Amino acid sequence: MNAPILVIDDDPTFNEVLTRAFVRRGFAAHGVLSADAALQTMQAQPPMRVVLDLNLGGASGLALIKPLLQANPACRIVVLTGYASIATAVDAIKLGAVQYLAKPVEVEAVLAAFAAVAEPAAEAPIGHLPLSVERLEWEHIQRVLRENDGNISATARALNMHRRTLQRKLMKRPARK
Amino acid sequence: MNAPILVIDDDPTFNEVLTRAFVRRGFAAHGVLSADAALQTMQAQPPMRVVLDLNLGGASGLALIKPLLQANPACRIVVLTGYASIATAVDAIKLGAVQYLAKPVEVEAVLAAFAAVAEPAAEAPIGHLPLSVERLEWEHIQRVLRENDGNISATARALNMHRRTLQRKLMKRPARK
DNA sequence: TGCCGCCTGCGACAATTTGCCTCAGGCGGC
């Protein structure tokens, strides 16, 4: 329980805030800003708990999940992202992450994910409101984008929309409703 | 490959459309409208491939994942829902579903999900064009509109969009691309 | 090494599309 929580996030501010929040709550925590730094750190000491941002300065955080679990199969990885989408959530969980949360997120939620022993309650608190058009669009775009390996131009063509428009949409955060 | 695809969805229309789409593409498919019917069917013949709606007339489709996998651990389950959320997506995957997609969805995407796991190497996503954003939006609007018995105001609220905007969109023809 | 093709981010500006307000009219309930 004394191995530090590894925080991998390329946003210096967020990284520090989160790391400090852990420390303040009595957990050892160590923040790194890049995938490379993360790989180095995990070789020195395979972490038990990791908070992983999906967007690491261009590189995808998803690529880190495998090596992390390889270094320590018991490692509990919580994926965090400001641009949450079902497509990436599915991938993250399939790769072995234990939880996927959208920023902004409360430290409590992350800790809860680490603590949760057993798994998903089949009790689905299924929402009763259909997806908003915006949200649906976002999910669809994300899915197609993944299908095209993140190639924006190709995605725009496939979606029959203007590249510039796609670019702009991607810069915005996903609609929460 | 001849075991029929089991389609579990309580919306008769959607169920039939989907089932037919499978058949038209040369796959055997069988649709059931409730969790009970699904359980019965799977006891008679554990399916290899299942399309599962999350919202089965009040009951959660998530609860069916476990029994399905118990009956046939090799079963590939694709979860489908009109009320997609990241939380339920995470749960579904953790429970063992292979994919989680939001309605409206292309049959191609479902088939791709079935195929992907079967042939990890054969990464041959044949040139299927995804729905354009416009088209997707139209389908979704129509679905929600039907759910609300054609009530435009209610639909606009559910979709979190301006009634005036919905009005205008409905006046236009559906994009065919 | 230089040329090419393709991808990306981004500024600028006009063309469209929204969001928002407001009316008027229809319909069913009380």
Next chain:
DNA sequence: GCCGCCTGAGGCAAATTGTCGCAGGCGGCA
């Protein structure tokens, strides 16, 4: 008749697109 709720529509400002263009990066290729 009075309400509450729904619908279609006009008018306008505000926001979002569609378009172009440009510079820079990257990987083949001769």
